[in-house]
Amino acid sequence: MHNLAKSIPAPNRRVAHPTLVVETIPTFRRAQLLDVLQICALVNGYASEKLMLPRTTEEVALELDNYVVTSDTDGRVLACAAIYEYSPSVAELASVAVDETMIGNGLGTQAVLAAERLAIGRGFEELFAMSLAGAFFESLGYAETPLAGYPEKLARYGMLVASGVEIVPKRCYTKTLVVV
Numbered sequence: 001m002h003n004l005a006k007s008i009p010a011p012n013r014r015v016a017h018p019t020l021v022v023e024t025i026p027t028f029r030r031a032q033l034l035d036v037l038q039i040c041a042l043v044n045g046y047a048s049e050k051l052m053l054p055r056t057t058e059e060v061a062l063e064l065d066n067y068v069v070t071s072d073t074d075g076r077v078l079a080c081a082a083i084y085e086y087s088p089s090v091a092e093l094a095s096v097a098v099d100e101t102m103i104g105n106g107l108g109t110q111a112v113l114a115a116e117r118l119a120i121g122r123g124f125e126e127l128f129a130m131s132l133a134g135a136f137f138e139s140l141g142y143a144e145t146p147l148a149g150y151p152e153k154l155a156r157y158g159m160l161v162a163s164g165v166e167i168v169p170k171r172c173y174t175k176t177l178v179v180v
């Protein structure tokens with residue numbers, strides 16, 4: 001039988017290549033001063049929906065070293081997360097937020113993982129987070145725990161409420177950090 005494919009010179013033969021799909025994992029970096037206003041806008045947008053606590057630009061600027069962000073090529077912050085020291089071995093994971101247009105693409109997961117790497121690098125052994133998004137934190141290995149285990153956090157809530165900040169009761173989640 002005549003083999004047509006073999007009779008066509010190799011350079012002219014059309015070969016079907018499988019499509020190569022490259023999924024890029026977003027790079028999270030430490031936040032810079034230029035990011036402060038955008039971090040505040042991102043966090044305070046959700047704070048206005050009572051999903052998270054509001055942050056002032058002064059607070060974010062002072063704690064900038066504790067924030068991780070990812071941004072697009074124009075420098076627009078797409079997601080952020082922060083760690084706040086609670087004790088020498090425990091930190092609070094806070095301000096985990098993803099731009100509304102990017103939700104559901106894994107950025108939240110990557111933000112938490114970047115914050116965990118930062119926490120491990122600082123020697124923390126445990127993170128806890130206050131959230132209404134329980135399934136999100138559980139998907140990342142966090143387990144619900146009583147807030148009573150963090151009395152200083154309870155006291156801070158008390159102070160915020162006393163100063164007029166409306167706080168929606170959230171659940172508390174914790175994770176023991178493992179160095180891999």
Ligand SMILES: CC(C)(COP(=O)(O)OP(=O)(O)OC[C@H]1O[C@@H](n2cnc3c(N)ncnc32)[C@H](O)[C@@H]1OP(=O)(O)O)[C@@H](O)C(=O)NCCC(=O)NCCS
Pocket residue numbers: 046051052094095096097098099102103104105106107108109110130131132133134135136137139
């Ligand atoms: C919560 C938030 C950070 C998740 O970011 P995201 O990029 O959409 O999350 P991911 O794509 O990484 O989702 C990971 C998993 O968590 C789940 N998840 C995401 N958002 C969730 C939410 N609000 N509630 C419950 N589960 C959620 C997803 O379904 C996904 O599960 P799957 O892997 O089984 O599909 C984002 O929705 C957000 O910014 N929300 C508003 C602020 C907020 O609530 N922050 C959290 C606590 S302070």
